[in-house]
Amino acid sequence: MVNSRTSASSRTPHVVVTYQGDDEIADQQQHSLLLPDRATGASVGEKRQCRCWKRLVLVISILAIGIGIFEAAFHGKEAESLQAAKNKIHQLEQELSNKVKGGYNQVLATISHGTPSDHVPNGKEAGLSMDRDVQRVMGKSVIVLKTGASVLFERLPVQLLLAQSAFQPRLDDTSQSDQARPSMLVYSDSALQLGEFTVHDALANVSSFVRNNKEFSQQYTELHSLLDNDQDREWTATEFKDGWKLDKWKFLYMWQDAFRHHPDADWYIGYEADTFVFWKSLFKFLSQQDASREHIFGCGSILMRGNELFANGGCPYIMSGTLMRSTFGKDDKFASKFDSDVSTSCCGDAELSIALRKHASVPIDKLGDSGSRFQNQRPREILFDADKWCEPILNFHHLKPHEVAVWTQIEIDIRSKKRANQTILHSDVFDYIVTKPLKIALDTLAQNETSSHLLPTKQHWQAFTNADHGVRQARPVPDPDACQKQCLESNGCTTWLWSKPNNHDQHADCHMMHYAVRIGEPYNGAEQRTSGWIAKRIHEFQLQHRCNDPPAA
Structure with a gap:
């Protein structure tokens, strides 16, 4: 099926949510890229963190009903009888039915409404x-x-x-x-x-x-x-x-x-x-x-x-x-x-x-x-360029259930910063999907500070593919630093990708993305792959493309 079909075709002032999986590659295999990073979320007030955490706990608790019971029933102690497992299945079905029928209302209120301060910036209605x-x-x-x-x-x-x-x-x-x-x-x-x-x-x-x-x-x-x-x-x-x-x-x-x-x-x-x-x-x-x-x-x-x-x-x-x-x-x-x-x-x-x-x-x-409003990709796989930056975005695809729940909370957070009836833009989404190293660099630049973190890199990471718009192949290089150097010397280069098939090769491929940004995903293949971003150029891109008059819908 995959081989038979192909694709046809105002930055917020600070980042509120970052993602787990940026510190340890091993964690990326076990946790969603979209889960909030507790270590870097300290800039948010304790009350807001508590509310976000409670909502996530409630959603994950509901999912646990459908996952944890089955895990215990079928993959737990061998001594548990088949009849006991069946009883748990029956209990699950009853709980699901009861909760969908009426008992979900309190949980729904937590997921979608939160406290008034979450939804009414400056005393105005934030929803539609x-x-x-x-x-x-x-x-x-x-x-x-x-x-x-x-x-x-x-x-x-x-x-x-x-x-x-x-x-x-x-x-x-x-x-x-x-x-x-x-x-x-x-x-x-x-x-x-x-x-x-x-x-x-x-x-x-x-x-x-x-x-x-x-x-x-x-x-x-x-x-x-x-x-x-x-x-x-x-x-x-x-x-x-x-x-x-x-x-x-x-x-x-x-x-x-x-x-x-x-x-x-x-x-x-x-x-x-x-x-x-x-x-x-x-x-x-x-x-x-x-x-x-x-x-x-x-x-x-x-x-x-x-x-x-x-x-x-x-x-x-x-x-x-x-x-x-x-x-x-x-x-x-x-x-x-x-x-x-x-x-x-x-x-x-x-x-x-x-x-x-x-x-x-x-x-x-x-x-x-509809422009690029409809997306068939995960959030970090989206290509952000000048054409898309101030364009509305309507969806993501290929998300796990808990990622769907997390994005519900992120949507609430985005809308709390926007005027009533404003639609969500690609630029709004970008602030929530950057990797931890890139977030640190962009936050540093936003505060007019200098730092050694302004050239963030990530090992075992593929920021883009060779087929993406704006990608050029550079000269073969021996290491990631040399690939980064070529990107710095190339006007408009925002992101680079170094890939080496095996340890026997002296040189590896270096590709550069120009006038666009893609965050990418972890790479778990056999090759060595390292990606990096030129934070100053990405920050300049954001400043040059402020969404002062975006489409209404």
Whole structure:
């Protein structure tokens, strides 16, 4: 699947949150890059730290219900009986149901609201709750969250909590309009009830063509046989390794079902359970769009077969109601028309986009204009350049559940510094993802001080890839210091990457990034890789690109 699709395409005054994993590479293998760094968070007041920590503890505690009990039940003491394990599974399901049904309210309040000082800078409303255009869009939207049985218990609980916190969705199957609440449907490859939330089986109503497809039939039958014959549902589902083979069939059929439930919406929004969405910003963006036109918004990708453009399912992807009614609305068997295409394809999200584009009233040859608002990357993998710096950002992808929860708190912190109804920009995000060495350097420069830390480096770190925009190959060099020297001598170089395949080579590759910044991720491969940043140039870039008049959405 990976080989068959390719990508198409005002700095805040101080950094509030840094990340664990910057001091010890070993810790990076065990902890998220997005977890707050307690050692460098001392600049924040004790009360604010305490509130942040309590919120994180509450969220992690909920996740621990779904993880810790199973760990104890199945990987703990061998003497524990199978019946005791099953009892714990049953207890978990009851607790999840009860909490989703009502008991989550106090936790939700902690996650999303905090204290008034967190949300009302200078006594003003920091959220978008008073924006009537946003309320109107929310009330005319349908949100579809797609997941799979093998990751459902790991990823879904935190997403359901955050959905309740962000937009309090309507969960019934009626299509009646609500002035400020979107409808939400959750789809997987098996049905499940979690309190108020119904997880629908996206594949329950596939055509006979699909049911008779050998690969589909084998995988779907195997999964449901395991689930039906074993009460230890979560453990069984995680042992099912071929869920990705079923995934491509979900897209068209789940949207056919969602449209059947809600045929009159203005916007249909899809996302996945490892995606974090800045929901207020997303609805603000849609409030500026024309739902009467046939639109698809999202991350542009290319399906290599036929060189076809599509909206990547890992980002939020959005279809206008007008487009849905001219496709799904004109044929209640619309999904089955593309069974043959899906059967030979890698990617169900691609086939959904292609079907909608080609069967619109007027064929659609490009996605709706959204710039770089939609991202199919993790936060530190995003390329920050002059074009993106003051542009809104709507999401991240490939996040772990606890990272999704942490970004919820970061969003609160960002919005507390902004005026009411302002959207979140790429530059706002940058302050929260810099590595510890780069943060120290930038903070030093912001205070007009000098320091030996102004050329921060990190071993076992890959700041960028050779294919990134603005990357040039420099002369081969023997060590990282020589690579850094070339970057310093090259105008506009902000970041360098030294890589050496093995110890036998005298020289190694040196690559430099110009007029852009990318933080990157730990490198755990066999090569030696060291990255570094020219903090002064990054600081100058920030000063030169102050976001005084950013887009409204």
